[in-house]
Amino acid sequence: MSETKIVPALCTQCGGQVEVDPTQETAICPFCGTSFIVDRAITNYNIDHATIEHADNVNIDVKGAVDSVLEFAGEQMSEHRKERQEERREERARDAKVLKYFFLCFGGMCIIMIILWFIMTVFGLWGDEDAYKEESAAVCVEATSF
Numbered sequence: 001m002s003e004t005k006i007v008p009a010l011c012t013q014c015g016g017q018v019e020v021d022p023t024q025e026t027a028i029c030p031f032c033g034t035s036f037i038v039d040r041a042i043t044n045y046n047i048d049h050a051t052i053e054h055a056d057n058v059n060i061d062v063k064g065a066v067d068s069v070l071e072f073a074g075e076q077m078s079e080h081r082k083e084r085q086e087e088r089r090e091e092r093a094r095d096a097k098v099l100k101y102f103f104l105c106f107g108g109m110c111i112i113m114i115i116l117w118f119i120m121t122v123f124g125l126w127g128d129e130d131a132y133k134e135e136s137a138a139v140c141v142e143a144t145s146f
Helices: 038-048 062-122 129-144
Strands: 007-010 017-020 026-028 035-037
Touching: 007 038, 017 038, 026 038, 035 038
Parallel strands: none
Antiparallel strands: 007 017, 026 035
């Protein structure tokens, strides 16, 4: 008669420690009644109860991990800074274009005003208000005499 080998495992649902037959695919937890996969329960037990032997040979490179995180953060900040500089450059170009159009419109309006003033001055329509009033009064008298 062959002897069944029982190994410790952890229930994948409640975390209870159970003993299972590793040749079986599934087992039932005696604590919560959940059916679970034996391989997964054994793996969970081994991870949970893992020990490090010969710890003097274990090297943990914390500095390297911190350096890589800082390097990544620096790269992200640098990229963001470049994007922001490009946005500012575009904003300045847009502002310069708006300012250029404003001065073109303002200059055009000034030129038109000067031309109108010149025409009105040359043809006597500027500054001779008394003559304009007399002429308007004569037109009104003629209009009422009909």
